[in-house]
Amino acid sequence: MRGQPSLCDVLTPQSLQEALSLRVAHPEARPLAGGTDLMVPFAAGRLPDRLFLNLWGLEELRGITVSDGEVTCGALTLFREIAVHPLMQREFPNLVRSAKVTGALAIQSRGSLGGNIANGSPAADTPPSLLVYGSELQLTSLRGSRWVPYADFHTGYKRSLLAPDELITLIRLARLGDGGFHYFRKVGTRQAQAISKVSLAAWARTGNGQIQELRIALGSVAPMPIRARGAEKALLGRSVTNPPLDAALEALQADISPIDDLRSSAQFRRKVAGNLLADMLRGLVSA
Amino acid sequence: MKDYAHIGRSVLRREGRAKLTGAALFTDDLKIEGLLYGATVRSREPRGRIKGIHFEEGFPWEEFIIVTARDIPGKNVVAHLQQDQPCLADGVINHAEEAIVLLAHPDPLRVQDARARVRVDVEPLPTVLSIEESLACDPVIWGQDNVFKTILITKGDPDGARVKGHFQLEATYRTGAQEQLYIEPNAMIGEATAEGVLVRGSMQCPYYVHHALHEMFHLPLEKIRVVQVETGGGFGGKEDYPSMLACHVALLSWKAGGRPVKIAYDREEDMACTTKRHPSRTRIRSAFGADGTLLALDVELILDGGAYMTLSPVVLSRAAIHASGPYRCSNLRVHAQALATNTPPHGAFRGFGAPQSLFAIERHMDEAAQHLGLDPAELRRRNLLHTGDAMATGQIMRDEVDLVALMDRALTEIRYAEKRASYPTLNAGDDPVKRGVGFSVFMHGGGFTGSAESTLNSVVALEGTAGGRVRVLAASTEMGQGANTVFTQVAAEALQAPVDLIEVVPPDTALVPNSGPTVASRTTQVVGKLVLDAGLAMRKTLLEAGLLADGDVAAAIRTYVARHGALRTESRYQKPDFVEWDDATYRGDAYATYAWACYAADLRVDLVTYETQVADFVAVQEVGRVLNPTLAAGQIEGGVAQGIGWGLNEEVIWRQGSMANHQMSNYLMATAADLPRIRVFFEERPYAYGPGGAKGLGELPMDGPASALLNGVQHALGLVPRQVPLTPEVLMDLVEGA
Numbered sequence A: 001m002r003g004q005p006s007l008c009d010v011l012t013p014q015s016l017q018e019a020l021s022l023r024v025a026h027p028e029a030r031p032l033a034g035g036t037d038l039m040v041p042f043a044a045g046r047l048p049d050r051l052f053l054n055l056w057g058l059e060e061l062r063g064i065t066v067s068d069g070e071v072t073c074g075a076l077t078l079f080r081e082i083a084v085h086p087l088m089q090r091e092f093p094n095l096v097r098s099a100k101v102t103g104a105l106a107i108q109s110r111g112s113l114g115g116n117i118a119n120g121s122p123a124a125d126t127p128p129s130l131l132v133y134g135s136e137l138q139l140t141s142l143r144g145s146r147w148v149p150y151a152d153f154h155t156g157y158k159r160s161l162l163a164p165d166e167l168i169t170l171i172r173l174a175r176l177g178d179g180g181f182h183y184f185r186k187v188g189t190r191q192a193q194a195i196s197k198v199s200l201a202a203w204a205r206t207g208n209g210q211i212q213e214l215r216i217a218l219g220s221v222a223p224m225p226i227r228a229r230g231a232e233k234a235l236l237g238r239s240v241t242n243p244p245l246d247a248a249l250e251a252l253q254a255d256i257s258p259i260d261d262l263r264s265s266a267q268f269r270r271k272v273a274g275n276l277l278a279d280m281l282r283g284l285v286s287a
Numbered sequence B: 001m002k003d004y005a006h007i008g009r010s011v012l013r014r015e016g017r018a019k020l021t022g023a024a025l026f027t028d029d030l031k032i033e034g035l036l037y038g039a040t041v042r043s044r045e046p047r048g049r050i051k052g053i054h055f056e057e058g059f060p061w062e063e064f065i066i067v068t069a070r071d072i073p074g075k076n077v078v079a080h081l082q083q084d085q086p087c088l089a090d091g092v093i094n095h096a097e098e099a100i101v102l103l104a105h106p107d108p109l110r111v112q113d114a115r116a117r118v119r120v121d122v123e124p125l126p127t128v129l130s131i132e133e134s135l136a137c138d139p140v141i142w143g144q145d146n147v148f149k150t151i152l153i154t155k156g157d158p159d160g161a162r163v164k165g166h167f168q169l170e171a172t173y174r175t176g177a178q179e180q181l182y183i184e185p186n187a188m189i190g191e192a193t194a195e196g197v198l199v200r201g202s203m204q205c206p207y208y209v210h211h212a213l214h215e216m217f218h219l220p221l222e223k224i225r226v227v228q229v230e231t232g233g234g235f236g237g238k239e240d241y242p243s244m245l246a247c248h249v250a251l252l253s254w255k256a257g258g259r260p261v262k263i264a265y266d267r268e269e270d271m272a273c274t275t276k277r278h279p280s281r282t283r284i285r286s287a288f289g290a291d292g293t294l295l296a297l298d299v300e301l302i303l304d305g306g307a308y309m310t311l312s313p314v315v316l317s318r319a320a321i322h323a324s325g326p327y328r329c330s331n332l333r334v335h336a337q338a339l340a341t342n343t344p345p346h347g348a349f350r351g352f353g354a355p356q357s358l359f360a361i362e363r364h365m366d367e368a369a370q371h372l373g374l375d376p377a378e379l380r381r382r383n384l385l386h387t388g389d390a391m392a393t394g395q396i397m398r399d400e401v402d403l404v405a406l407m408d409r410a411l412t413e414i415r416y417a418e419k420r421a422s423y424p425t426l427n428a429g430d431d432p433v434k435r436g437v438g439f440s441v442f443m444h445g446g447g448f449t450g451s452a453e454s455t456l457n458s459v460v461a462l463e464g465t466a467g468g469r470v471r472v473l474a475a476s477t478e479m480g481q482g483a484n485t486v487f488t489q490v491a492a493e494a495l496q497a498p499v500d501l502i503e504v505v506p507p508d509t510a511l512v513p514n515s516g517p518t519v520a521s522r523t524t525q526v527v528g529k530l531v532l533d534a535g536l537a538m539r540k541t542l543l544e545a546g547l548l549a550d551g552d553v554a555a556a557i558r559t560y561v562a563r564h565g566a567l568r569t570e571s572r573y574q575k576p577d578f579v580e581w582d583d584a585t586y587r588g589d590a591y592a593t594y595a596w597a598c599y600a601a602d603l604r605v606d607l608v609t610y611e612t613q614v615a616d617f618v619a620v621q622e623v624g625r626v627l628n629p630t631l632a633a634g635q636i637e638g639g640v641a642q643g644i645g646w647g648l649n650e651e652v653i654w655r656q657g658s659m660a661n662h663q664m665s666n667y668l669m670a671t672a673a674d675l676p677r678i679r680v681f682f683e684e685r686p687y688a689y690g691p692g693g694a695k696g697l698g699e700l701p702m703d704g705p706a707s708a709l710l711n712g713v714q715h716a717l718g719l720v721p722r723q724v725p726l727t728p729e730v731l732m733d734l735v736e737g738a
């Protein structure tokens, strides 16, 4: 290990209130949830932070709450909790699938939804699902709480609306009812412990042979997780059995801006993103 | 087959309980008084001249032990076949990640911190980073022409036969580097003064390390002691590299006045700087008769050896000898070369050259079958070797193995005929997931090549103790593969004693004779035979002393030792009478025997993601008598898993001569979730010169999977993949015709 624990300090608040105060008193303290993102660069000696704000014990940030219209997840909700939650399985299967393909069992039992979002990786696996379900984030500071659409949260590569004194506290999903079509697929080339090369989530509702509602989101094809608004537009209101695939694929190529990196090539990402869209539409027809 | 008391039974792993409970201590677990922690400062550039080494000002360097090439008491080499590799770069750098400065400190974190505060100024020199650049001698970076070694095997008239062939095919195949990924990264502890040098650590070959320390320190052999500590896997990756690391820790300790120094690499450093499988390029030109008879083979094989020679000539030799596969061919040329490039030296990895050349020939056969309009099984049926046939080096195949029957067994198990016929129809539909079935037939020579076993002159000793136990003394190492257990079984069998009486002594050059390196699938086949012979000799001694009347071996040993003070028997390697080998002409018995196999895979290629999944895998092999069925099956399954990884996803990404993806997260080794059930079948034909009839089997399973998979992809898609790993990116280019 090349990280230097002896040079580091960890602040462990007993309540959310205390955590928020510490956020103001020590703006340099890095929030630490499950640590599954932070520990990797730390062990490699590449994490510059020396002070950490340990959120792990904050009960206020835990748990999945279901009400008539919505489901709220504390920022510390673990992938595993999502994966085994019966209502999530029924109504938000994409999120469940993305949680189940995150890392493997150990990571799923330690990594948090809030951490997955806050880390801001374009390759993170739950964001595309969160985007298609129209989720919202509660950001909290001593100044108070605000709700922001998740779609607006990321503002660029590893940049977001989160203010230095804020924490992500809740993730809210509006319940969509039955009858929708859900699609999620991660392309990581390995069945577990894989970082996505491309991922695509979609949610749609059809009627009268038409695509009446459609949301598509992708991971690993832009500086942040994105909605494919162009592709959505090309398909909305069009025939389910005979959708304008070429136009949708063309629009998708304009929606995304993938790069070459160690995990894959821009060319592969473009091609496979298109294949996933076509695969999703094949599924929609047979749904 | 003969029935034995211990041989052929799945005796439990001797050290299994200790490993399971955590009682087994690996190098990094050892608690040592006064220990210093070492770290290595390495080059970033692939080639250049060292202009200066700068230690950051204001940093308390006086707390550190600092070693550079100038501190080396003897020769600045890591001795392998040639002495071209320095222990620490001096003046010039020939590859990225080359060690330049060593540091040690009592605090392991301080030493990591310090490493970043040493700056090496390097004037870059032009580099050679590919086989093509090396061939072009642009520039020359090693010797006269960048060539470590050339091997030529010829038979008949390949050029004449080729033009006469009914059908000719030429194709070039490529394979990538592969990281061994043993669980335990390299680790070593050294204590060195003029009085003596002690190195303990994770290794496969204690006497290689011993030799390297001897050359570097110029101390008498008896002043050097090397002890193998519990070793968490090797796969060849701990064959030559530990010599380097041993020299490093010993040098630091030497400079620190003999205080113990440990270096335990973390995963990133281990992946970046240690040896990998040689990348290869193989061009095959073949000719077949109208009936599919293989008339001529012309193979040009090139291995990328990296910056220094290390073991490349030996890897090349095995690659060359296996290059024509298990086929009869009277007109043949194998021209093989190992070349220098400015990358860290490539080294031993399970299979040792054979996976590369067998991949090429086994792909080539399926391509040829397609052109000839024959089923790949039919083409092989017409060309497979039979007992009594001459192999590439003129060696007469003595093993009584029916390769056609072996192949048919694998094909039956995978339901080849049915799938071969039905998949094309299924694949014609809209489903983007295409199915394919493919297989390979291959062999692996057991033990060292040619006359090398005779040169090694291995010795094993058995010792009876006053307490009535038996100690096996050999330099062969347990690294998870089961050597301890197999030696125990063999010794117990020879002595007709219970296994609990036997104890395999952890290798320590002060105690054990040199039974050679733990490589080349030789430990069971060759060293196991020596254990057997030493055991039989001990039994004979006890019998002649009249002590075995009641069959109680422990009591007999106790009495014998009480009467005579000691009981020790030794046995020394003797080559089987028939083995003749000429190293100058590459003619003769390349290996005393071979293990033979046919592996078959049923797979799915997803044209949405270009990912290939193996749905079913059958491994049928003839390995002589199986000494321990559980361990043997484990070896096969593990080797197949490594072979699948090499074939599909394990890609070393090179950037300026260094491995860019030196992390488990971006070097995609297969996980359990990626692997099919691997169905293992043994044909057992006892081999007369192996213990209880056993042959080597450890490397065999690495040789076959990659070509079987790509043959399956050819079946599924009708395309012709010629390189591994066949990553989704590569497959996409192939499918999209890029």
Ligand SMILES: Cc1cc2nc3c(=O)[nH]c(=O)nc-3n(C[C@H](O)[C@H](O)[C@H](O)COP(=O)(O)OP(=O)(O)OC[C@H]3O[C@@H](n4cnc5c(N)ncnc54)[C@H](O)[C@@H]3O)c2cc1C
Residues within 6 Å of the ligand: A030, A031, A032, A033, A034, A035, A036, A037, A038, A039, A040, A055, A075, A076, A101, A102, A103, A104, A107, A110, A111, A112, A113, A114, A115, A116, A117, A118, A119, A123, A124, A125, A126, A166, A167, A168, A169, A193, A194, A195, A196
């Ligand atoms: C082996 C392995 C496999 C992995 N596989 C995957 C995978 O398949 N898919 C995937 O998406 N990810 C994967 N990850 C990454 C990681 O597990 C996830 O991103 C996880 O969700 C991070 O959550 P955490 O609680 O561990 O975050 P931490 O590591 O504790 O924190 C991550 C970041 O979020 C910030 N943060 C955390 N909580 C809050 C909060 N409430 N408010 C504000 N900021 C906060 C932290 O300051 C930090 O910057 C993997 C990681 C490992 C080590």
